[in-house]
Amino acid sequence: MYCVLRTRSSQCFLTIKSMCILLLLLSITSGKVSAGLNYGEALTKSLWYFEAQRSGKLPSDQRVQWRGDSATGDGSDVHIDLSGGYYDAGDNMKFGFPLAFTTTMLAWGSVEMESQLHAHNEHQNVLVALKWATDYLIKAHPEPNVLYGQVGDAKLDHACWMRPEDMNTAHPRPSYRIDAQHPGADLAAETAAAMAAASLAFFSSDAPYAKTLISHAKDLFEFGKNHPGVYNDSITNAAGFYSSSGHEDELLWAAAWLHRATGDQMYLDYLTHASNSGGVRSAFSWDDKFVGAQVLAAKLVFEGKVKNEGKMAEYKRMAEHFICNCAQKGDSNVKKTPGGLLWFFTWENLQYTATASFVLSSYSKYLEAAQASVQCPNGVLQASDLLGLARAQVDYVLGSNPKSMSYMVGFGASYPNRPHHRGASIVSIKKDPILKACGEGWNPWYKTTEPNPNVLVGAIVGGPDVNDVYQDERSNFEQNEPATVTVAPFVGVFAALA
Secondary structure, eight states, rough: OOOOOSSSOHHHHHHHHHHHHHHHHHHHHHEEETTTEHHHHHHHHHHHHHHHTBBBBTTTTTOOOOOOOTTTTGGGGGSSSSOOOOOSSSSSSSEEEHHHHHHHHHHHHHHHHHHHHTTTOOOHHHHHHHHHHHHHHHHHHTTTTHHHHHHEEEHHTTOOOOGGGGGGGSOOOOEEEEEESSHHHHHHHHHHHHHHHHHHHHHOOOOHHHHHHHHHHHHHHHHHHHSSGGGGGGGGGEEEEEEEEOSHHHHHHHHHHHHHHHOOOHHHHHHHOOOOOSSSOOOSSSOOOOHHHHHHHHHHHTTSSSHHHHHHHHHHHHHHHHHHHHOOOSSSSOOOTSSEEEEEEEEEEHHHHHHHHHHHHHHHHHHHHHHHHHTTEEEOOOOOHHHHHHHHHHHHHHHHHTOOSSBBTTSSSSSOSOOOOOOHOOOOTOOSSOOOTTTTIIIIIIIOOOOOOSOOOOOOOOOOOSOOOOOOOOTTTTHHHOOOHHHHHHHHHHHHHH
């Protein structure tokens, strides 16, 4: 950018020069802060959210002060310590299937964007968030062919509106598991993927812990491979909340992560001999991991670790079809709202925008490193195009949208004040220590139109509808409930842009 100064007035010269310097600075920083949006701040706040979702006994360095200890007796019904982990969304449930996916995506972000996380002094905080999940998953896997996949009765939990700290006044919290007689290959394999991906994140700072995670990942992969089926046939209480559509994608995803973590040929063989590559997918989510496995396979091709042929070429081609469709250069493009948001599904759409943005951010790195591009049916995509599209999605989420509001709680001047979240919507136990029964929260806390008394900093709600319309109402759970599966992928995207 050039600034040409043509004036004889020294005062005017200084004024114009100052303006030019300012413009130059804005130009230089445009990759870091877009439309006045601070990606580093979003990154920091996204990690605060995970502290608000913690279950179990809170540590002394807990930053989210309105939370307290909760569900410390989880697992007592089966004589196992199942305390810890994260509450799923706005409820007080611990669903193992989405929790494992959350863990995998947090780990992927920590590995893929490690240098950016270090640059913003958030790498350690990501590892802390990750370890809160993996410590729980280790406890949930007490035997090679046993995995506890849920704590809490989902139907009873959803009949209550109460703080997690008050749950000892409610119903028991049963523990549900899969085993050889009651299989769930999808749950076992997703948890294997989480453990393998996390082992990479911890390897340089805690090698013994990383080895423990790998050991669990290997056992869980074998458990899933040898006992096919979907977990919600065994844990039927989860069926109405997180039903799985199959287990083939999770096994591919787990094999890809185990190969990346161990280099063992057997996992690469599993990928190359798989009968189902997934084809072109319409979304990447807690239920459908095919895109994730395809992207990891493509990375191997870009790095020259496998030849671009056969099954590996097929994975790469399918991953790039998905990317082309997101970039509106494919033959089955992802729908976009008038304001430019990638639109996948009515319920909690931003979780799918998050995973798509993560794929775009990561693939941009692979293309840049390989000096490659993506050939789409309707054009060519460079690394900068992919990162630009991810940035546009993040900008929309953080406030550059038709409503001029951020969909991240606590970010910007305008954001959701009434997210569908039990703990945030009821006065903190630190301010009102009187325990509240199961139904006491419905009136007044759930039904009031007042903002939540506790700001759930870093939470990202479900987001607007296909026409960019959004209602900040507590009862609007389709649009206004935040979930860990939404925030986890965005951690890596924020880091990539910051």
